[in-house]
Amino acid sequence: MEETEVSNTRNKSQMDRYRTLVEELNDIATDGRITYVSQAVTRVLGYDPDEL
Numbered sequence: 001m002e003e004t005e006v007s008n009t010r011n012k013s014q015m016d017r018y019r020t021l022v023e024e025l026n027d028i029a030t031d032g033r034i035t036y037v038s039q040a041v042t043r044v045l046g047y048d049p050d051e052l
Contacts, residue, residue: 022038025038
């Protein structure tokens with residue numbers, strides 16, 4: 001495999017792990033307004049992220 005292919009594969013793997021981590025967090029990020037709502041908020045609050 002070429003070096004760029006290895007790098008791309010590694011980057012995708014890291015992004016997938018990060019995405020899974022973020023999506024499973026029971027977090028809502030705010031700075032005076034809601035800036036991010038994880039999908040896990042549905043389990044915790046019973047609301048779809050789009051409803052917040």
